[in-house]
Amino acid sequence: xxxxxQDYSVQQASEALKSISQSQQQLLKRKPPMLLTLLIxxxxxxxxLGYGMTEHENMWALAIWGGxxxxxxxxxxxxxxYRLLGMKLxxxxxxxxxxxxxxxxxxxxxxxxxxxxxxxxxFDWSYSxxxxxxxxxxLLFYLLVKYPTGEYVDQGNSNA
Amino acid sequence: xxxxDSVIHAPNRLKICAMLSAISELDFQLLKAELDVSDSVLSxxxxxxxxxxxxxxxxxxxxGRPTTWLKLTAAGRKxxxxxxxxxxxxxxxx
Numbered sequence: 001x002x003x004x005x006q007d008y009s010v011q012q013a014s015e016a017l018k019s020i021s022q023s024q025q026q027l028l029k030r031k032p033p034m035l036l037t038l039l040i041x042x043x044x045x046x047x048x049l050g051y052g053m054t055e056h057e058n059m060w061a062l063a064i065w066g067g068x069x070x071x072x073x074x075x076x077x078x079x080x081x082y083r084l085l086g087m088k089l090x091x092x093x094x095x096x097x098x099x100x101x102x103x104x105x106x107x108x109x110x111x112x113x114x115x116x117x118x119x120x121x122x123f124d125w126s127y128s129x130x131x132x133x134x135x136x137x138x139l140l141f142y143l144l145v146k147y148p149t150g151e152y153v154d155q156g157n158s159n160a
Numbered sequence: 161x162x163x164x165d166s167v168i169h170a171p172n173r174l175k176i177c178a179m180l181s182a183i184s185e186l187d188f189q190l191l192k193a194e195l196d197v198s199d200s201v202l203s204x205x206x207x208x209x210x211x212x213x214x215x216x217x218x219x220x221x222x223x224g225r226p227t228t229w230l231k232l233t234a235a236g237r238k239x240x241x242x243x244x245x246x247x248x249x250x251x252x253x254x
Contacts, residue, residue, distance in 0.1 A: 010250055013250035013251045014251050016171075016174060016247050017247050017248065017251060020178040020247075021178075023178040023194070024178050024181070024182045027182060027186075027194060028182060030190075083222070084223075085190070086186060086190030087186055087187070087190065088229065089183070089184055090184035094181075094184065094232075094237060095181070149182055149183045151182050151183060153182050
């Protein structure tokens with residue numbers, strides 16, 4: 001292969017990678033309203049806060065169930081909005097990259113759930129559930145904005 | 161040595177695989193609108209990907225209207241990932 005052909009191949013490959021990234025980004029611009037993403041994150045944060053603050057049968061226990069019910073409803077609305085747009089989301093991601101991302105997210109959210117409550121009970125840090133709930137909500141919101149379908153999409157080639 | 165996949169290599173088929181890799185299933189009509197091609201052109205590309213075992217097209221009713229849902233098979237997803245890896249190795253990203 002001559003240098004000229006090799007250069008052309010590199011250019012073609014670069015354009016192909018750019019085309020892949022652009023197609024995915026263009027498709028992912030079609031997504032449910034941002035308000036729904038915000039409501040999912042908020043309802044999840046309420047669950048974390050409720051769990052961190054609950055004492056037997058106080059009002060925070062009700063917040064857990066209220067938050068959980070709202071979370072399920074908003075998640076269903078999110079899934080159904082995508083379906084109306086002509087896209088179907090799967091419960092479990094299809095690629096290895098996405099699986100790793102989901103598992104890591106699940107572990108982080110679980111850790112925040114436990115840490116928030118334990119810091120309050122063991123060290124009497126009364127605001128730890130609030131901090132952990134805010135962090136969980138922000139993390140979920142960020143991930144839903146960045147990877148709205150739950151699938152990992154490489155976003156580094158758009159300028160390749 | 162990573163090799164480019166001749167089935168996926170065509171520009172429109174590459175875009176189809178790219179979009180399907182970012183989601184579980186896509187509506188035929190949405191894909192048509194995204195690619196800005198006719199029904200027949202898209203059908204031809206889908207047929208080629210189906211023949212290679214990379215894609216499944218299923219006709220189902222969605223909210224009372226017939227819809228063709230498209231999804232990548234495990235082999236299709238693997239082939240697409242390998243194709244992307246081959247492209248990256250040419251560019252020098254791998």
